[in-house]
Amino acid sequence: MLNTVNIFEDDRPEGSDGADQMGHFVTGELDLSHGVALYLEDITVSFDGFKALNNLNLEINAGELRCIIGPNGAGKTTMMDVITGKTRPDSGKAFFGQSIDLTRLTEPEIAHVGIGRKFQTPTIFEQHTVFENLELAMKTDKRVWKSLMAWLAGDERDKIAETLRLIRLDGEADRQAGLLSHGQKQWLEIGMLLMQEPKLLLLDEPVAGMTDDETMRTAELFVSLAGKHSLVVVEHDMAFVEKLGGLVTVLHEGSVLAEGDLATVQNDQRVIEVYLGR
Amino acid sequence: MRKPLTIRILSALDKKSWIALGIFLALALVVIPVLHLNFPEDSALHVSTYAITLIGKIMCYALVAVAMDLIWGYGGILSLGHGLFFALGGYAFGMYLMRQIGRDGSYGADLPDFMVFLDWKELPWFWVGSDSFGWVAFLVMAVPAVVAFVFGYFAFRSRIKGVYFSIITQALTYAAMLLFFRNETGFGGNNGFTDFKRVLGYSITSSETRLVLFGLTAITLAATLVFAAWLVKSKFGRVLTAIRDAESRIMFIGYNPLWYKLTIWVISAVLCGIAGALYVPQVGIINPSEMSPANSIEIAIWVAVGGRGTLIGPIIGAFVVNLAKSWFTVSFPEYWLFFLGLLFIVVTLMLPQGLVGLWKKLMAKKGDAAC
Numbered sequence: 001m002l003n004t005v006n007i008f009e010d011d012r013p014e015g016s017d018g019a020d021q022m023g024h025f026v027t028g029e030l031d032l033s034h035g036v037a038l039y040l041e042d043i044t045v046s047f048d049g050f051k052a053l054n055n056l057n058l059e060i061n062a063g064e065l066r067c068i069i070g071p072n073g074a075g076k077t078t079m080m081d082v083i084t085g086k087t088r089p090d091s092g093k094a095f096f097g098q099s100i101d102l103t104r105l106t107e108p109e110i111a112h113v114g115i116g117r118k119f120q121t122p123t124i125f126e127q128h129t130v131f132e133n134l135e136l137a138m139k140t141d142k143r144v145w146k147s148l149m150a151w152l153a154g155d156e157r158d159k160i161a162e163t164l165r166l167i168r169l170d171g172e173a174d175r176q177a178g179l180l181s182h183g184q185k186q187w188l189e190i191g192m193l194l195m196q197e198p199k200l201l202l203l204d205e206p207v208a209g210m211t212d213d214e215t216m217r218t219a220e221l222f223v224s225l226a227g228k229h230s231l232v233v234v235e236h237d238m239a240f241v242e243k244l245g246g247l248v249t250v251l252h253e254g255s256v257l258a259e260g261d262l263a264t265v266q267n268d269q270r271v272i273e274v275y276l277g278r
Numbered sequence: 279m280r281k282p283l284t285i286r287i288l289s290a291l292d293k294k295s296w297i298a299l300g301i302f303l304a305l306a307l308v309v310i311p312v313l314h315l316n317f318p319e320d321s322a323l324h325v326s327t328y329a330i331t332l333i334g335k336i337m338c339y340a341l342v343a344v345a346m347d348l349i350w351g352y353g354g355i356l357s358l359g360h361g362l363f364f365a366l367g368g369y370a371f372g373m374y375l376m377r378q379i380g381r382d383g384s385y386g387a388d389l390p391d392f393m394v395f396l397d398w399k400e401l402p403w404f405w406v407g408s409d410s411f412g413w414v415a416f417l418v419m420a421v422p423a424v425v426a427f428v429f430g431y432f433a434f435r436s437r438i439k440g441v442y443f444s445i446i447t448q449a450l451t452y453a454a455m456l457l458f459f460r461n462e463t464g465f466g467g468n469n470g471f472t473d474f475k476r477v478l479g480y481s482i483t484s485s486e487t488r489l490v491l492f493g494l495t496a497i498t499l500a501a502t503l504v505f506a507a508w509l510v511k512s513k514f515g516r517v518l519t520a521i522r523d524a525e526s527r528i529m530f531i532g533y534n535p536l537w538y539k540l541t542i543w544v545i546s547a548v549l550c551g552i553a554g555a556l557y558v559p560q561v562g563i564i565n566p567s568e569m570s571p572a573n574s575i576e577i578a579i580w581v582a583v584g585g586r587g588t589l590i591g592p593i594i595g596a597f598v599v600n601l602a603k604s605w606f607t608v609s610f611p612e613y614w615l616f617f618l619g620l621l622f623i624v625v626t627l628m629l630p631q632g633l634v635g636l637w638k639k640l641m642a643k644k645g646d647a648a649c
Contacts, residue, residue, distance in 0.1 A: 084530060086526075106529075106534070107526075107529040107530055108529050108532050108533055108534040110530075111529070111530055111531055111532035112532045116530070116531075117530045119526075119527070123524050123526065123527045124524070124527070125519075125520045125523050125524055125527065126523060126524075127519060127523050128516060128519070128520065128523075132516055135513070135516070136513075136516060136517060136520055136528075136531065136533075137531045142531075142532045142533045142534075143537070144514065144537045144538055144541050147512065147513045147514040147517050147538075148509075148512055148513070148514045149512075150512065150513035150514075151286070192531065196531055196532065
């Protein structure tokens with residue numbers, strides 16, 4: 001699949017819209033032939049001299065469910081900003097699959113190639129209904145003209161209904177999203193992510209503010225998504241991390257401190273120091 | 279299955295709104311003309327030329343208010359320079375009206391009077407074709423569209439938002455005003471265009487022409503309202519309000535806000551241009567003061583008073599504020615600006631949803647009381 005190399009030849013400044021002049025996303029296909037979904041190499045990001053990320057290296061395999069933990073300020077959110085195009089790294093490489101260079105795409109382009117992101121605080125469209133939130137997120141042609149003429153087809157309605165059931169909001173479809181409880185908002189945002197049909201899901205503290213029951217159900221959902229999707233979950237809730245299984249990466253001061261299954265990581269002397277030492 | 283566009287447009291308004299719209303059109307196209315033409319001036323039922331001009335003018339303002347609501351109420355982008363697009367449309371049509379004067383000007387020349395006065399021998403290049411109604415009708419929409427597109431593209435691409443955007447739009451209209459004040463710009467300097475005689479060959483001051491312009495304005499306002507209602511009810515409208523409420527989320531689910539903002543921005547500018555073109559023949563003058571920053575701020579006040587994001591509210595706001603203005607400027611001319619400022623403060627502090635919001639609140643209270 002060599003024809004999928006990135007077509008952008010020159011460096012483009014942040015926020016430029018070169019390729020999607022008319023909303024076209026010429027970004028090539030996701031190539032998972034080597035089994036790697038996400039590849040970060042030597043990523044450095046500094047803000048006014050402070051290195052939020054410091055030579056960060058991370059590799060996520062296709063279908064993997066990875067948890068990222070780390071104390072506050074370890075660079076977890078900055079890492080997600082880099083992957084989704086919100087922040088450009090000062091140096092380093094960020095690839096999605098074999099061929100898609102994330103450092104050259106805008107946020108909407110990255111969404112189109114198949115990366116979905118859930119924010120730390122639930123970010124939904126509070127003035128819209130639950131149904132409309134899912135409708136807007138649905139994977140489709142998102143150019144202006146298509147939106148002007150869009151009319152939901154039967155199978156699209158079915159898909160929304162299916163997601164509503166999955167996130168247990170089927171009774172709330174016509175409710176204004178801003179009126180949902182915190183946990184329900186989290187679920188709605190996860191539902192919006194699923195409507196996008198992304199290949200890679202980035203989830204920043206998805207169970208914050210959820211009840212224990214909701215937390216466990218979320219874990220089950222994520223485990224069921226792994227395999228078909230790759231998931232990167234940033235979380236502080238260790239019970240949740242344990243329930244997810246999978247590898248755990250510990251970030252500290254912008255780089256990877258340790259990696260392994262939860263038990264190994266928790267017994268790592270350096271990790272203990274970072275979490276308890278100060 | 280795809281629904282035909284006609285059905286979608288019909289479903290843009292509910293039944294009550296369609297009926298209200300029908301009544302409005304019947305009033306504007308039948309009742310008022312009949313009252314104006316068939317009753318003598320001393321009759322209580324006579325609608326005066328003054329009233330027709332005033333209401334026609336306010337309907338043009340209402341059209342601008344709807345355009346402003348699209349960009350501000352739904353898009354969350356406060357423009358304080360919408361007077362510019364209104365004036366551009368007005369100037370474009372004014373060029374045609376100037377050419378329609380023909381040799382009936384004070385100098386009896388082929389060129390408009392102000393050009394003779396400046397000792398110009400021929401029309402500047404941008405006046406070419408201005409004697410053609412069709413070309414000018416195109417310019418009325420195209421000029422605001424191009425200005426809005428170029429300005430909007432760079433502003434939205436640079437992600438300029440909120441108060442910064444508002445300030446730049448103010449600067450834009452102010453700069454344009456200064457430009458149009460200059461005689462060399464070729465639009466009549468600070469006098470602008472006036473002394474129109476004809477439109478499409480018909481006398482511009484005759485009752486019939488006035489009524490036709492009045493009716494056209496009413497039809498345009500009604501059509502704009504339907505179009506705007508369709509727009510905000512479409513998925514495009516939902517994306518637009520989503521951009522207003524959570525722009526980062528909309529980007530991360532794959533929409534590029536630039537093109538959405540630019541589309542509504544250009545549509546809004548074009549609507550203002552059309553309003554300006556309808557305004558000039560009815561009022562009989564266009565000059566650079568239409569581009570003054572204060573005018574553009576007033577547009578925002580109409581929308582705020584009526585109620586943002588409601589479409590009907592801005593129309594009500596434009597009527598209420600402008601009727602108050604025409605009463606004040608006759609009875610207490612020196613207090614008008616104080617009143618306008620006070621109105622804005624009161625609405626901002628106490629009626630964030632404007633008159634429409636107040637109405638809804640009262641209705642809800644009444645409903646509660648009935649229970």
